[in-house]
Each structure stands twice: as C-alpha cells, then as structure tokens.
Amino acid sequence: MDYQAYFAGRREQQLNELKEWLSIPSISAISAHKPDVNKAAAWLAETLKRAGLEHVEVHETTGHPIVYADYLHAPGKPTVLVYGHYDVQPVDPLNLWETPPFEPTVRDGKLFARGATDDKGQVFLHIKAVEAILAEEKSLPVNIKFCIEGEEEVSSPSLPPFLEANREKLAADVVLISDTSLIEKGKPAISTGLRGLCSLEIALHTANTDLHSGSFGGGVPNALHALVELLASLHDQNGRVTVDGFYDDVQELSAEMREEFKKQDFNEEKLKNDLGLTTLFGEEGFSFVERTGARPTLELNGVYGGFQGEGTKTVIPKEAHAKITCRLVANQNPQDILDKIERHLLAHIPAGATLDITPGERAFAFNIDPSHPMLQKAADAYERVYGTRALFTKDGGSIPIVETLSRVLSAPAVMMGFGLPDENLHAPNEHFNLENFDKGLLTIVEYLKLI
Amino acid sequence: MDYQAYFAGRREQQLNELKEWLSIPSISAISAHKPDVNKAAAWLAETLKRAGLEHVEVHETTGHPIVYADYLHAPGKPTVLVYGHYDVQPVDPLNLWETPPFEPTVRDGKLFARGATDDKGQVFLHIKAVEAILAEEKSLPVNIKFCIEGEEEVSSPSLPPFLEANREKLAADVVLISDTSLIEKGKPAISTGLRGLCSLEIALHTANTDLHSGSFGGGVPNALHALVELLASLHDQNGRVTVDGFYDDVQELSAEMREEFKKQDFNEEKLKNDLGLTTLFGEEGFSFVERTGARPTLELNGVYGGFQGEGTKTVIPKEAHAKITCRLVANQNPQDILDKIERHLLAHIPAGATLDITPGERAFAFNIDPSHPMLQKAADAYERVYGTRALFTKDGGSIPIVETLSRVLSAPAVMMGFGLPDENLHAPNEHFNLENFDKGLLTIVEYLKLI
Numbered sequence: 001m002d003y004q005a006y007f008a009g010r011r012e013q014q015l016n017e018l019k020e021w022l023s024i025p026s027i028s029a030i031s032a033h034k035p036d037v038n039k040a041a042a043w044l045a046e047t048l049k050r051a052g053l054e055h056v057e058v059h060e061t062t063g064h065p066i067v068y069a070d071y072l073h074a075p076g077k078p079t080v081l082v083y084g085h086y087d088v089q090p091v092d093p094l095n096l097w098e099t100p101p102f103e104p105t106v107r108d109g110k111l112f113a114r115g116a117t118d119d120k121g122q123v124f125l126h127i128k129a130v131e132a133i134l135a136e137e138k139s140l141p142v143n144i145k146f147c148i149e150g151e152e153e154v155s156s157p158s159l160p161p162f163l164e165a166n167r168e169k170l171a172a173d174v175v176l177i178s179d180t181s182l183i184e185k186g187k188p189a190i191s192t193g194l195r196g197l198c199s200l201e202i203a204l205h206t207a208n209t210d211l212h213s214g215s216f217g218g219g220v221p222n223a224l225h226a227l228v229e230l231l232a233s234l235h236d237q238n239g240r241v242t243v244d245g246f247y248d249d250v251q252e253l254s255a256e257m258r259e260e261f262k263k264q265d266f267n268e269e270k271l272k273n274d275l276g277l278t279t280l281f282g283e284e285g286f287s288f289v290e291r292t293g294a295r296p297t298l299e300l301n302g303v304y305g306g307f308q309g310e311g312t313k314t315v316i317p318k319e320a321h322a323k324i325t326c327r328l329v330a331n332q333n334p335q336d337i338l339d340k341i342e343r344h345l346l347a348h349i350p351a352g353a354t355l356d357i358t359p360g361e362r363a364f365a366f367n368i369d370p371s372h373p374m375l376q377k378a379a380d381a382y383e384r385v386y387g388t389r390a391l392f393t394k395d396g397g398s399i400p401i402v403e404t405l406s407r408v409l410s411a412p413a414v415m416m417g418f419g420l421p422d423e424n425l426h427a428p429n430e431h432f433n434l435e436n437f438d439k440g441l442l443t444i445v446e447y448l449k450l451i
Numbered sequence: 452m453d454y455q456a457y458f459a460g461r462r463e464q465q466l467n468e469l470k471e472w473l474s475i476p477s478i479s480a481i482s483a484h485k486p487d488v489n490k491a492a493a494w495l496a497e498t499l500k501r502a503g504l505e506h507v508e509v510h511e512t513t514g515h516p517i518v519y520a521d522y523l524h525a526p527g528k529p530t531v532l533v534y535g536h537y538d539v540q541p542v543d544p545l546n547l548w549e550t551p552p553f554e555p556t557v558r559d560g561k562l563f564a565r566g567a568t569d570d571k572g573q574v575f576l577h578i579k580a581v582e583a584i585l586a587e588e589k590s591l592p593v594n595i596k597f598c599i600e601g602e603e604e605v606s607s608p609s610l611p612p613f614l615e616a617n618r619e620k621l622a623a624d625v626v627l628i629s630d631t632s633l634i635e636k637g638k639p640a641i642s643t644g645l646r647g648l649c650s651l652e653i654a655l656h657t658a659n660t661d662l663h664s665g666s667f668g669g670g671v672p673n674a675l676h677a678l679v680e681l682l683a684s685l686h687d688q689n690g691r692v693t694v695d696g697f698y699d700d701v702q703e704l705s706a707e708m709r710e711e712f713k714k715q716d717f718n719e720e721k722l723k724n725d726l727g728l729t730t731l732f733g734e735e736g737f738s739f740v741e742r743t744g745a746r747p748t749l750e751l752n753g754v755y756g757g758f759q760g761e762g763t764k765t766v767i768p769k770e771a772h773a774k775i776t777c778r779l780v781a782n783q784n785p786q787d788i789l790d791k792i793e794r795h796l797l798a799h800i801p802a803g804a805t806l807d808i809t810p811g812e813r814a815f816a817f818n819i820d821p822s823h824p825m826l827q828k829a830a831d832a833y834e835r836v837y838g839t840r841a842l843f844t845k846d847g848g849s850i851p852i853v854e855t856l857s858r859v860l861s862a863p864a865v866m867m868g869f870g871l872p873d874e875n876l877h878a879p880n881e882h883f884n885l886e887n888f889d890k891g892l893l894t895i896v897e898y899l900k901l902i
Contacts, residue, residue: 029762090764096660154762181666195665199763208727210547210878213750214646214848215632217778218690219742221732224751225686232683235676237801239669276659281672281803291670299664300675301766306753307774311480311605312650312811313541314776314849315752315877323758325765327668350688352732360763397665398765426766427661 001136007128007441015111015434017047018124019104021086022113028064028087028154037150040086041065044123044148051131053146061158064150068169071130072143078451079143081172083405083413084123084179085152088115089426096428109434110423116432118425122178122418123148125437129444141449145172149401152179155197155361156401163408174374174451175405178444180395180417182436183264188382188443190375191415193293193367193394194402196328198338199360202345204230204353205319210306213314220316221352224305227320230355233348234298234341239282241298243344246337251330253286253294261289263391274422293394297327298341325361327398334362363400366413374412374451381447382416385439416447452587458579458892466562466885468498469575470555472537473564479515479538479605488601491537492516495574495599502582504597512609515601519620522581523594529902530594532623534856534864535574535630536603539566540877547879560885561874567883569876573629573869574599576888580895592900596623600852603630606648606812607852614859625825625902626856629895631846631868633887634715639833639894641826642866644744644818644845645853647779649789650811653796655681655804656770661757664765671767672803675756678771681806684799685749685792690733692749694795697788702781704737704745712740714842725873744845748778749792776812778849785813814851817864825863825902832898833867836890867898 007014026040027033041058044067049056053069064087072079091101091114099105104113111121126146133140147170149159163170180191206221236242253261266289268280282291305320307313326337338359349355368375370392382390395415406413418440424430458465477491478484492509495518500507504520515538523530542552542565550556555564562572577597584591598621600610614621631642657672687693704712717740719731733742756771758764777788789810800806819826821843833841846866857864869891875881 029764030760090758090760090762092758092760093661197765206728209875209880210544211726212848212877213748213752213776214743214778214846215872215876216726216743217750217847218746218748219731219733219739219847220726220728221690221730222750224682224754225690228679228682228751228754229686229688231675231679235680237680239676275662275667275671277657277671277803278805279672279803280670282670288670292665292667295669297664297669299668299673299765299767300679300757301664301764301768302757302759303675303679303771304755304757304759306751306755307541307543308753308755308772309481309541309543311541312774312776313480313752313877314648314750316750317752320754321759323763325664325763327665352728352730354729395665396668396670397663421666424660425666426663426764429660 003132003442003445006132006136007438014128018121021120021124022104022115023102025102026087026150027090028151029090037064037087041067041150044086047127048146051127052134053130059162061162063158066159066162067148068146070145071140074140074143077142078173079145079171080448081145081147081170081175081409082126083175083177084126084148085119085150086123086148087150087153089153093428098429110431111434112429112431114430116430117419117423118430119152119179121432121437122440125178125418125440125444129441129448133445133448142451145170152399152401155363159401160404163404167408170409172409172411175409175411175413177399177402177413177415178418178440179399180415181419181421182417183266183391183393185420186386187388188386188390189393189417190378190390191395191417192370192392194365195396195398196332196334196365197325197361197363197398197400198328198334199325200338200341201321201323201358201360203319203321203356206353207318210318211316213316216316222316223320223353224317226350226353227305227322229350230345230348231300231303231322238284243298243340245340246296249331249333250296253290257294260392261287261293264289264393292396294329296329296332299325301325327396329365332365334364338362361400363398364403366403366406368412372412374414377450378414378416378447381443381450384446385443416443454583454893454896457583457587458889465579469572472571472575473555473566474553476553477538477601478541479602480541488515488538492518492601495537498578499597502578503585504581510613512613514609517610517613518599519597521596522591525591525594528593529624530596530622531899532596532598532621532626532860533577534626534628535577535599536570536601537574537599538601538604540604544879549880561882562885563880563882565881567881568870568874569881570603570630572883572888573891576629576869576891576895580892580899584896584899593902596621603850603852606814610852611855614855618859621860623860623862626860626862626864628850628853628864628866629869629891630850631866632870632872633868634717634842634844636871637837638839639837639841640844640868641829641841642846642868643821643843645816646847646849647783647785647816648776648812648814648849648851649779649785650776651789651792652772652774652809652811654770654772654807657804658769661769662767664767667767673767674771674804675768677801677804678756678773680801681796681799682751682754682773689735694749694791696791697747700782700784701747704741708745711843712738712744715740715844743847745780747780747783750776752776778847780816783816785815789813812851814849815854817854817857819863823863825865828901829865829867829898832894832901835897836894867894
C-alpha cells in the first residue's frame with residue numbers, strides 16, 4: 001500500500017474537513033460556548049462514523065460530552081485506545097491574532113486556528129489514519145477504540161468517573177495519545193513524563209468600596225499594594241518558589257536523567273531568539289529542558305485590580321485578584337502543594353487585607369519507563385517516517401487525565417506527539433505545521449501495523 | 452430676604468434641573484464620551500443664561516470646552532471668580548452601582564449619580580445662589596464671573612493657556628471653588644491646602660508572545676512575576692515609599708500644624724467602620740488627617756496582566772501593566788518625583804523584563820494662609836448657616852488647577868466645599884447629601900453678601 005500517495009491525493013479535502021472542525025469555537029472553560037462544544041462533539045461523532053468506526057456514541061456527562069467509537073475486528077491482536085480532546089483554550093487577547101482564531105487559515109505551510117495543534121488537529125490524524133487503512137486494506141491490524149473528551153482544558157472532571165464506570169468497554173493494551181510535541185522540526189519525541197497541576201485563585205479585600213486616592217491615599221490600605229507584596233513573596237529573585245516545603249517531594253535529577261535531557265541537544269539560544277526573550281530565566285543550576293521537564297513551578301497566570309481603562313483614575317481599589325497554577329513533578333501531591341501555598345499566603349497577608357483562596361484543579365504528575373515495548377515500537381514508527389528515531393523526553397505540560405487513564409485501564413500510555421514547541425498553544429496564533437500533519441498520518445499508520 | 456423660604460419653594464424643581472445635568476455622562480477621560488462632554492457644556496451655558504448671567508460663552512479648546520459667564524454691575528465691590536468643573540470620572544466597575552451612574556436617584560436624603568458631589572452638584576449651587584439673589588434683589592452685591600471647565604478629571608490641560616490668554620477678562624479679587632468636603636456632617640471646613648499630583652503608567656514585556664505554562668513554565672520569565680516584584684519594591688511593609696529621595700522636599704510637620712490637624716477631632720474609628728477597613732494603614736507616626744493632608748503617597752490605581760476570565764488559563768503572560776499616581780505635598784516638584792520614580796524602576800527591573808514608562812500628569816501642591824480676610828469671611832458665612840465656624844484644613848485631594856488659578860490671577864483661592872468625605876467620589880455610588888445642597892445654597896448667598 002502506498003499511504004503517502006493515498007494521503008497526498010486527499011490532502012486538500014482532509015484539510016478542509018479539519019478546518020470545518022476548527023471553526024467551531026469549542027471553548028470548554030467559557031459556559032457561553034456550551035452549544036459550540038456540543039457542536040464540535042457532534043461533528044466528531046459524524047466524522048468517526050464516516051471513517052468506518054462503529055458503536056459511535058456521544059456520551060453526555062454533567063459537563064461536556066465524551067465521544068466514543070470502536071472497530072474491534074482483529075481477534076488476538078492488541079487493542080489500542082486513542083485518547084484526545086476536542087475542546088480548546090480561550091482565545092484572548094483576541095487582538096493579537098493575525099487571523100481570527102476560528103477562521104482556520106493556511107500560511108507558510110502552517111494551519112492557524114485555536115485547536116489546530118492542541119488537540120483537534122492531532123486527534124484528526126488518528127481518525128484519518130484508521131480511515132485510510134480501512135479504505136486500503138478493508139480491515140485493521142489492531143482493535144481500536146476512540147475516547148475523545150471535551151473537558152481536557154478544564155481538567156477533565158467527567159472522564160475519571162466515565163473510565164471507572166466503563167473499564168471493560170475501554171479495556172486496552174495501550175493508550176495512544178497525540179497531544180504533545182516533537183523536540184523541534186524533524187526531531188520526533190515520545191514523552192515519558194507529564195507534569196502534574198494544581199490551581200488556585202486568590203482575592204484580597206481591603207475596604208467595602210473603592211476610594212478616592214486624594215481623600216484617602218496614604219491613610220488606608222490599598223488592595224493592589226497588598227496583592228503585589230503578597231505575590232512577590234512567592235518567589236525569590238532567581239525564580240525559585242519560596243513556599244515552605246514546596247520542593248520536598250521533588251526527585252533530585254540523577255546523572256542518568258541529566259544525560260537523557262542532554263541527548264535532546266536543545267538549542268536554548270534559538271528558543272530565546274524565537275520568543276524574543278532577553279534571557280531565559282528560572283532556577284539556578286538547571287537547563288531549560290530540566291527546568292520544564294523535571295522541576296515544579298508556581299506561575300501567575302492573571303493578576304488584576306483597579307482601573308484598566310484609558311487615562312488615569314485616581315482610585316484606591318478595594319479588591320485585587322490573582323490566578324495561580326503550579327506544574328508538579330515526581331511525587332508532589334497536588335493537594336499537599338495547595339495546602340502549603342495556602343499556609344504561605346495566610347502567613348504573609350499584608351496589614352489591612354483579608355484573603356480569600358479558591359482552590360481549583362488537582363492532578364498528579366505522570367511518568368513511564370521508556371523501555372516498554374509499546375514505547376519502543378512507537379519510536380520505530382517515527383524512525384520509518386521521519387528517518388530518525390524518536391527520543392524519550394519529559395514534557396513540561398500537563399494532561400491530567402493521562403495518569404488516570406493509565407492507572408484505571410492498567411495500560412501503558414504512549415504519547416506520540418506531532419506538535420512543535422513554538423506552535424503557540426494556549427496563546428494567540430496557535431498553529432499546526434503541515435509537515436507534521438502529513439508525517440503524523442503516516443507514523444500512526446506505521447504504528448498500528450507494527451504493534 | 453428669606454432665602455431659606457426662596458430655596459425651599461424651588462427645591463424639587465432645582466433638583467430636577469440638576470438631575471438633568473447629571474444624566475449627561477460627561478466623562479472627560481474617555482474619548483467616546485466627547486459628545487456628552489459637549490452636551491454638558493451646552494446645558495451649563497443655557498442654565499447660566501437662564502440664571503441671569505451675561506456674556507455666556509462656550510469657549511472651544513483643543514480638548515473640552517470652558518464655559519464662561521459674568522455679571523459685572525457692582526462697581527467698587529470685589530470681583531468673585533467661581534471655578535468648577537462639569538466633567539466627571541469614569542464609572543467602572545459599573546456592576547457595583549446600586550442605581551445606574553447616569554440615572555440620578557434620591558435615596559435617604561442623598562442624590563446618587565456620577566458627578567453629584569464632584570463637581571456638578573457643587574457648581575450648580577453657585578448658579579442657583581446667584582440666580583436667587585438676582586431674583587430677590589434685582590442686583591448682586593459683588594461682581595461675579597464663572598469659569599467652569601470640562602477637563603478637571605484629566606488634569607486641566609486647556610485651562611492654563613486660557614487663563615494666561617485672558618488674565619484681564621478673568622481678573623478677580625478671589626477665586627471661589629466648591630470641590631472639597633466638610634470634615635463630617637455638620638462640621639464645615641475650608642481647605643487651605645491641596646496635594647499635588649504626578650502620574651505614570653508602566654509596562655513590562657518579557658516575550659513576543661504569551662506562552663504555555665506547561666511547555667515553558669519554570670524556564671522563561673513571566674511578566675507578572677516581574678511586575679509584582681517591581682511594584683512591591685516601591686513601598687516598605689509600613690506603606691512608606693522606598694523611592695530614593697521621595698520625601699526630600701516634604702515639609703516636616705510643625706507642632707503648630709499638628710495642633711491644627713488635632714482640632715479636626717477626626718474620628719478614625721468611625722472611618723474604619725464606615726469603609727469596612729480592618730485597620731487604617733500608612734506611614735508610622737502620623738494620624739489619618741496628617742497622612743492624607745500633609746504626607747505624599749505613591750498609589751497603584753490599576754494593575755493588570757494575563758488571564759482575567761472565568762476559569763483557569765495556564766498562560767505565561769508576555770506583558771503586564773500598572774497605573775500609578777502620587778499625591779504630593781509642600782515643595783515636592785512633580786517632575787522631580789517622576790524622575791526619581793523612573794530611576795528607582797530602572798534600577799529594579801527584574802531579570803528578563805524590559806520596562807516602558809509613560810509619564811502623565813504633573814501638578815504642584817497648593818497652600819494658602821488661613822488668616823486671609825477672604826478665608827475668614829468664608830468661615831463667617833458657614834457659621835451663619837451651619838451654626839459652627841468652618842475649620843481650616845488641608846485636603847488630601849488634588850485640584851491641579853487651583854495653584855495655577857491663584858498664581859496666574861494673583862488672587863486667593865477660597866475652597867468652600869459642600870461634599871462629605873464618604874460620598875464615594877471617583878467610586879461607585881457617588882452621591883451628594885441634600886442637607887449640604889440646601890445649606891450650600893445659603894452659605895454661598897451669605898458669602899457673596901459678606902465680602
């Protein structure tokens with residue numbers, strides 16, 4: 001079979017199909033987009049059916065639907081469960097998008113749209129790979145199940161109970177996930193680790209009303225002064241988190257792990273230039289890939305209070321807000337970290353302020369041994385298509401459900417990513433390089449045939 | 452003449468008239484409101500004419516118009532120039548207003564609307580006082596000029612050149628201004644000092660795009676981390692400004708000045724309770740009235756960066772912003788203070804960030820000797836109406852143009868305020884106590900007859 005020719009002949013049609021999906025603003029975090037999320041799920045179910053999948057279901061949850069489908073006609077062969085998500089991140093600041101986030105556009109060999117690489121574009125590859133094999137060979141070399149959710153960007157609240165309730169139906173020998181990245185163009189990678197996550201929002205209040213800075217300035221607390229003082233206490237000047245006990249359960253890097261990171265031969269100078277940074281920044285004594293792959297973080301994702309409009313407003317704000325997320329590694333327990341941050345915040349409340357803390361998500365880090373045959377065969381599949389064997393890396397991002405999937409289904413998770421690190425996921429101008437669209441299709445076909 | 456009866460008989464009609472003016476959203480800082488600012492100026496001109504004033508002009512400027520009117524038929528008598536402003540502050544956060552800011556509403560003897568006390572309501576008193584005397588006595592005991600601007604809330608850029616160009620026309624023996632407050636209900640005050648002002652906006656940039664906190668977190672600078680670190684460096688934990696040289700030109704409080712402040716017998720406990728503060732807050736060793744009357748400040752009026760929407764967004768923001776104003780006292784030079792702040796900020800830029808500083812307004816503090824006869828007679832007028840002599844205070848707010856008016860016209864400025872300190876000026880639910888509406892009308896009539 002010449003799958004390269006097969007896909008080449010259908011490229012424009014398949015891209016148009018993907019664009020249709022990408023044009024649905026399925027932002028799971030924003031409740032006004034609920035109808036769009038449903039529409040994206042229905043589109044997915046329809047597309048799975050047209051690809052030849054069976055038992056296609058849109059499973060309603062208390063949140064957004066989970067789409068299931070299978071094709072189980074290879075007795076004695078392994079069963080692959082493809083996991084992915086059809087929901088996307090919010091899009092603000094909208095004015096920084098060169099083309100609107102939900103009007104997919106190809107420029108310079110890249111498909112620009114919210115969700116292009118995270119994760120609709122990558123899920124789409126699996127559907128089209130299965131469709132191709134079925135079209136060309138009238139059967140699949142494995143049993144396959146799709147389980148595609150609509151709540152990954154809001155920490156997958158509905159999937160764990162769905163997994164628990166459907167262990168038999170979802171049972172698999174491997175969980176296959178494309179929601180990560182190559183190291184760089186032409187250098188494929190299989191992630192053997194994902195960071196965990198916990199999140200919280202804080203609000204400081206100082207008065208029952210905003211106050212005039214003339215009449216009151218200098219004599220009353222200012223919620224913004226309190227907030228910047230409190231937030232500044234969370235890191236030292238080198239970016240190390242100062243929360244007591246934050247690093248207790250972090251695994252020190254072994255010489256072996258450091259060697260593995262070095263193999264990536266990551267170009268820090270290029271990253272710096274690409275992102276317009278004056279310097280990389282983070283904990284002393286670690287490289288960029290170590291910092292993002294094996295070290296935890298505490299990041300301010302949003303801070304706001306007071307006047308943001310045009311001009312000057314001489315106001316003393318009565319309240320101020322911050323949104324915080326931590327990336328966790330190794331044995332860090334997300335609840336324990338939330339508790340430690342809360343203790344730090346309570347111990348550092350500035351005079352005159354009261355503090356509200358709203359904890360949010362909690363997810364453990366995930367790690368897998370790269371010597372597992374399902375991972376080794378994935379590296380082989382990449383080699384056949386990319387001409388170079390995939391490296392085993394640790395990814396800085398979190399796919400909170402991976403740890404759950406692997407644990408509940410007792411199956412290894414293979415993170416076969418086709419994104420690139422600079423594709424602006426979660427940011428304006430998200431895109432997907434079409435070179436990896438093409439090679440991703442072929443790599444998945446190879447993998448399904450190899451295992 | 453029984454002016455009390457005169458005003459009582461016209462109260463509802465006059466309030467309705469004022470409500471009409473207050474319903475025009477003349478927000479000078481927001482360019483989209485330009486037509487409303489013009490409308491408020493036209494309304495004012497029309498009302499001055501109807502009150503009997505002559506030579507009414509709407510003087511166009513490069514910004515918002517200045518409205519002039521006069522009545523000069525008392526040869527040998529003093530000339531009073533009434534200064535005030537018809538522009539208002541922005542209204543956000545709109546959701547905190549109990550009734551819409553531009554739908555004036557009377558509740559509990561208070562008139563709620565943006566501009567009710569700052570300053571349309573207080574300007575209105577002067578027009579109606581003059582109208583009353585003209586109606587009752589067919590002449591005025593003084594010569595009077597009105598000069599009411601539309602740019603006070605944006606630091607009066609057009610008025611100084613207008614004053615310079617019209618010294619003769621505006622010449623006066625006293626500048627009369629009602630844009631300040633009583634100390635509290637029943638305790639009138641004449642402000643003998645106003646704080647100066649300078650403002651700036653800062654922006655920190657760390658990258659050319661927002662970044663995913665998973666892929667990059669821990670390895671790149673975060674603009675919000677940089678911002679909170681930089682802003683936290685501006686104060687110590689007691690609220691004292693740490694900018695080098697900030698207090699150099701501040702006058703130390705003499706025993707005499709402290710005595711004057713003590714006379715106000717200011718109820719700090721009541722203020723704390725009224726504003727829902729857990730504690731008053733500010734420089735050690737000063738009372739509230741000293742902190743706001745005789746000490747400078749550096750206040751964060753707005754801070755923002757990153758995600759502010761519903762839910763979580765795991766983003767590392769590429770930029771972060773702050774709006775800052777300082778209240779200045781005594782001999783502090785606003786440009787000098789801006790320079791010192793800039794030096795501080797440049798010396799404290801966190802690693803990985805670049806800093807943009809946009810300086811804004813600059814105004815000197817104003818002070819006048821309370822023994823001046825024009826001030827003593829104002830205290831007498833208050834005494835006749837309120838039954839208690841006005842105290843001479845220092846006001847924490849800034850009316851940048853007062854220093855200019857007094858200097859250019861070589862006349863004392865009498866700040867005869869009728870607001871109350873808790874009337875939420877510059878905040879949601881601004882209002883004007885109608886007791887002071889009534890007494891304000893009578894006090895102005897008394898004053899014009901006394902001088």
